[in-house]
Amino acid sequence: MTPLYEQVLRLLQDSPDRPLPLAWKPSPSSPEARPELTDDQLAVLRRWAERSRTQAGAVGRRLVREGTAEQAVLVGLELLARAGTAYDLPLVRTVALYRPFTARAGAALAALGGTASDLHWLADRLRPRHRITLIRGLCPSSTPAARRWLLHQVSAFRRMPGAEVRRVAEAVGLVQLLDDPGSDESTCLDAGRALLAMSRWDHHRPQIDRYRDAVPAYRALLRRSERWPPTFDRYALLLELAQELATGHSWRLDWSPGEPAGIVDRILAALDVPRWRRCLADALTAHPPLTRARAQWAELTLARLTYRHPARPGSARLDLWTVRGDPGWSDLLDACVLVDGVPLPCDRYIDQGFDFLIAPAGLGPGWAHYGEPGTVCERADGRVHWREPGGRTVGFDAAEYDAEVARAQADDSWAWPALLVADALHRRLSAEPELLTRWGCTLEWVLAENDEPGLVRLRFRHDTSPDGPARHLVLPLPVDDRPPSEQAGAAASWLAANDPVGRASGAWD
Secondary structure (H helix, E strand, C coil), X not given: CCCHHHHHHHHHHHCCCCCCCCCCCCCCCCCCCCCCCCHHHHHXXXXXXXXXXXXXXXXXXXXXXXXXXXXXXXXXXXXXXXXXXXXXXXXXXXXXXXXXXXXXXXHHHHHCCCCHHHHHHHHCCCCHHHHHHHHHHHHHHCCHHHHHHHHHHHHHCCCCCHHHHXXXXXXXXXXXXXXXXXXXXXXXHHHXXXXXXXXXXXXXXXXXXXXXXHHHHHHHHHHHHCCCCCCHHHHHHHHHHHHHHHHCHHHHCCCCCCHHHHHHHHHHHHHCCHHHHHHHHHHHCCCCHXXXXXXXXXXXXXXXXXXXXXXXXXXXXXXXXXXXXXXXXXXXXXXXXXXXXXXXXXXXXXXXXXXXCCCCCCCCXXXXXXXXXXXXXXXECCEEEEECCCCCEXXXXXHHHHHHHHHHHHXXXXXXXXXXXXXXXXXXXXXXXXXXXXXXXXXXXXXXCCCCCCEEEEEEEEECCCCCXXXXXXXXXXXXXXXXXXXXXXXXXXXXXXXXXXXXXXCCC
């Protein structure tokens, strides 16, 4: 059998700038091939190599270059991590392209002093989900160069799982990075986005409350931001941090009394200085559509954060927010309930058999899971009362309560054009399924992502034959400045006359 390293190298030479083909598997051993090393033999090699660093490096190098079984190459990478040299970096980078070796090779790269350019070279040739494997391999023993690279990867990676962001934050030491005068401002921007990424929902809960240095990291970032020269990227980050502290999960961290609200006020005061206001004004008139979309998000978010309701003694105030992240990088789109400016606990994944604090008809599922299980909502004498199992009661003026629910039902000021196009197209295709069924296709969903404000994605199932497997395909549809209903109608007309299969790509490509 041809050594695994040579098989990977051959594929790399054929396509030097692309990941290995998804369907690629190493060629099987031929009957006349020499037998593979057994686990016992590999264990003996490990012990023998421990006698000297030179022997360990030589054995590891040979196992990686000549190994025809995965276990042999993995042992070789382990030995190179302990006793290799910088000359082994190209060898390690190459075998790292094969996913079973990616994590172990990442650890070897870090141990051998791999530079940021080594990591960039490898990451550019890995599929996104395989890049996560590389990140996991680098975390336990990352070098200073790797730490900044890791932080940038998890903050720039679309939909990076929050648990992975937390592991990287713990590995790189966010507080130390932020307090290090040698850290550049792009590293600080990445640190802020990492904190925000840990605050989003991730497999039933956000990760920010599991990150022990969350509060010190917020404080370190705010100290660092006081020295920032104004740019729109920094403006957007500070505004999104204020939004998270006012409405999100970070509010419930172990702060000093009143500290989150104080930080929000400090951020809003800083952004109201003329030189920072100019950043927003310039972005609103910028030519790139994404910059304008981000500026419009910032303008709306700033208006919401700076609005102050008049105090009303004896009655709580209800606010229903639809919260969006910065469209330049974040896919956050969430519902938030505030009472007297304080975010309520939310768990979207609790059993729906419980009674919940608020689930007004017409607001959709995002509003359904707020408050403690067992809380009941009662009306009497012009008042709305939320009664929690522990005895705590919150009372609202019924007219104000109903007015806020009606406002939230009618409010679409937070929606961006692509989302309105997606909603209109979904309604059209649901009402006229024949637009897709004539091509052997069935609608699955129409989606507009917050971090892709100029694009709608139509996903459909294509049944190639009665007995064959179905394909799940995605058709990208660019969005322009026309009214959403007109764009949805144009897309529907195109589908009536054109088979979408030829222009679509696989859902997992």
